[in-house]
Amino acid sequence: MGTKNNNPPGTQAEAMRSSLAGWWHRLTTRLGAATKSPAIPQALWDATLMHYPFLAERGAADLQQLRLLSAQFLGSKQFSGAHGLQITDEMALAIAAQACLPVLKLGLHWYDDFSGIVVHPEAMLAPREVHDDAGVVHHYQEELSGEAMSGGPVTLSWRDVQEASIEDGYNVVIHEFVHKLDMRSGQADGCPPMPSRALARRWQTDMQAAYRDFKEALSMANRFGGPRPWLDPYAATDPAEFFAVSSEAYFVNRTRFGEEWPTLLALFDAYFVGP
Numbered sequence: 166m167g168t169k170n171n172n173p174p175g176t177q178a179e180a181m182r183s184s185l186a187g188w189w190h191r192l193t194t195r196l197g198a199a200t201k202s203p204a205i206p207q208a209l210w211d212a213t214l215m216h217y218p219f220l221a222e223r224g225a226a227d228l229q230q231l232r233l234l235s236a237q238f239l240g241s242k243q244f245s246g247a248h249g250l251q252i253t254d255e256m257a258l259a260i261a262a263q264a265c266l267p268v269l270k271l272g273l274h275w276y277d278d279f280s281g282i283v284v285h286p287e288a289m290l291a292p293r294e295v296h297d298d299a300g301v302v303h304h305y306q307e308e309l310s311g312e313a314m315s316g317g318p319v320t321l322s323w324r325d326v327q328e329a330s331i332e333d334g335y336n337v338v339i340h341e342f343v344h345k346l347d348m349r350s351g352q353a354d355g356c357p358p359m360p361s362r363a364l365a366r367r368w369q370t371d372m373q374a375a376y377r378d379f380k381e382a383l384s385m386a387n388r389f390g391g392p393r394p395w396l397d398p399y400a401a402t403d404p405a406e407f408f409a410v411s412s413e414a415y416f417v418n419r420t421r422f423g424e425e426w427p428t429l430l431a432l433f434d435a436y437f438v439g440p
């Protein structure tokens with residue numbers, strides 16, 4: 166996906182790994198593999214909700230479920246910090262709680278094809294090359310805020326995690342983990358496995374229309390100075406990025422998302438929440 170990054174070789178990755186600190190790591194180490202879901206301390210949970218108000222907005226039952234899933238997530242995933250970054254309890258829980266939001270109703274088993282979560286302090290630089298019309302190869306580096314690999318780890322830039330914005334509908338954690346859902350059907354193509362044929366058909370129709378409308382609105386804004394569509398222009402990259410970017414907005418700013426994309430709001434409710 167547009168958010169891909171080259172993985173460092175194994176030994177280098179090992180060397181970059183910093184030891185994990187904190188309550189959940191000590192507990193999971195002490196209790197062993199059999200009991201891997203220590204309850205999240207109340208103060209830590211409250212601080213996370215305060216920091217990410219779109220989580221706090223959820224009803225009491227949703228929050229209870231989110232807390233439970235987050236604990237299971239922390240017990241089953243391996244966090245590592247790149248370039249000496251120390252993963253604190255606050256960081257791990259911030260990532261866990263946001264990652265669990267898309268699977269609140271779908272279930273944590275959607276993430277059972279991987280365990281690694283690598284956190285970089287800053288955006289990652291990935292080498293890229295393009296071939297122009299004259300056949301000349303141009304090399305450049307692309308800044309990545311995150312990466313999701315099919316069947317592999319999720320990589321996140323902590324700086325970008327902290328730049329999550331409700332106003333802009335921006336959230337890198339949700340973005341990358343929605344790619345993981347999408348990839349459960351093979352390569353990310355903007356359509357995760359659907360619970361029914363009817364929803365799969367509706368998904369194709371509604372997503373194609375929304376993607377086309379978004380690209381048109383964006384090109385009108387760029388060419389003629391029309392109003393810019395609300396979603397991040399990166400959504401115009403391809404249908405997989407459109408799904409990931411629109412999901413960020415759906416989860417962090419439901420009100421605005423519903424105003425801008427009423428058809429997608431109903432579609433995403435049908436998929437993420439169910440009947």
Ligand SMILES: [Zn+2]
Nearest residue numbers: 166167168409
């Ligand atoms: Zn992406």
